[in-house]
Amino acid sequence: MPTAIIDGIDTRYEVIGTGPALLMFSPGGFDATIEKWSSLGVYARTRPLEHLSRHYTCIVFDRRETGQSGGRVEHVGWSDYVRQGKGLLDHLGIDKAHLMGGCMGCCPVMAFAVAHPEATLSMILYWPVGGARYRLSSSQRFAEHLAFVHQHGLDAVVSLATSEGKAFGADPRGGPWASVIRRDPAFAERYARQDIGKYKLIVAAMGRTLVDRDTAPGAEPEDLMRLDFPALVVPGSDASHATSAARYIEECLPRAEYWDIAAAEQLEDNTSARLLQFLDSAQAGAA
Template sequence: MPTAVVDGISTRYEVTGDGPPLLMYSPGGFDSRLENWSSLGVYARLGLLPRLSERYTCITFDRRESGRSGGRLARLGWADYVAQGKGLLDHLGFDRAFLMGGCVGCSAVLALAVAYPALARGMVLYSPAGGPRYRIAQHARFADHLSFVREKGLAAVVELARTTSLGFTKDPRLGPWAPVLRTDPAFADAYASFDPVRYAVLVTGMSRLLYDRDTVPGAEPEDLMSLDVPALIVPGQDASHAPSAARYLEECLPGADLWDVPVALQTAGNAPSRVLEFLDAH
């Protein structure tokens, strides 16, 4: 599978299908791998990727610090995920594209569209992550990781990462850089020797920067209200993908199209067709 160096970081990606480009920010929280479009939860059940690739050039990728993509030890914000997506499109030679996000990928899509509105032909925001329980859970995950670091040290995080295939979402002790610790020995060495005081500041700031509100993070509401990019919103329905998150985006995005269908009634028969109907219209 090909890789591209984007913003100085290796990005693993895959291009399938033919037609207008569709950049797809993967679902999966801190395990946002390209395979999740075919293997994770509702996305596996709906079969979106095979259907979309029949008419669109689908660009899927491992988000930085996920899967086989690389990373950097720094305070991450949505602008870093924007740089990865924009850089990948530049690498592939596309100056305009449709954007699609699943779960937390919706926040990156919104941030990319706000930063580069002329780039975005339209946005599909599938099961946007957000809501008060989502924010609380994310902050607790970072706090649990820092508690482990204070007790055991950063070298213990490296050793733990090498003994498991789990990620930050399922085992908070591992922290957000676990995949890179497994795949990049030089990064792991630098991580283990990093100043723990500086590390705590970095991680605390990252938690606050990424999850700063009780709805969908990624872009300010005033910027969304000024965004002239067509959007299809498909709600989720659990603690991490609150229906209120989808309603918030409907309120903020001018002329947004909310497909208000409960998750249980979103099927392989109707969901891909609804997404294709939106894309084909724009």
């Protein structure tokens, strides 16, 4: 697959299909790779990428710090993920696109729409993360990594990431940069040499600001309320994708459509039909 340097970071991406542009922020939490659109949970069941790419130009990518994309040790926030997505559109010469996020990918989609409304045609927010349990589990993940660093040091993080090969979501001890450590020896060397005190401050701030509420993170409600383009919200229903978070997004977005369907009833045929119905209507309205 091709790569591009976006904001100084290697970004692995793929362009699939033809038609209007659809920029897709991958699901998978802190392991948001292209493959998750076909292999993870509800996405393996409904296969959205396969169906949408028959009608739209689907732009998919490994989010920074995941998969084969690179990363940089810094206080990463939603705006940094937005910069990667917008930079990829600029790299491809695309001025406007529909947006779709799955799981944690919904957060940068909302942040993108707030930051770049002129480049946004519509939004699909599929199983947005959020809820009290999601906040607690996410905070615990960062706390476990900080505790491991405090007890064992950064060399131990590098050893763990390279030997176990697990992303941050699967083993919190390896931290947010585990995937980059594993794939890039030069990055791993720099990572181990950095000031451990400053590193712990970065991680603490990152965890607190990425997950800062008991509902869907990503953008402030007042900013969402100012958006004036169509949005489709597809609810999840588990500890990481609270239905209340999906309802909150519906409440905040003036032109939101809420697909009121149980998670277990979201199957390949009805889901692909609903997503395409929404996108076709949004595309017609933008023409």
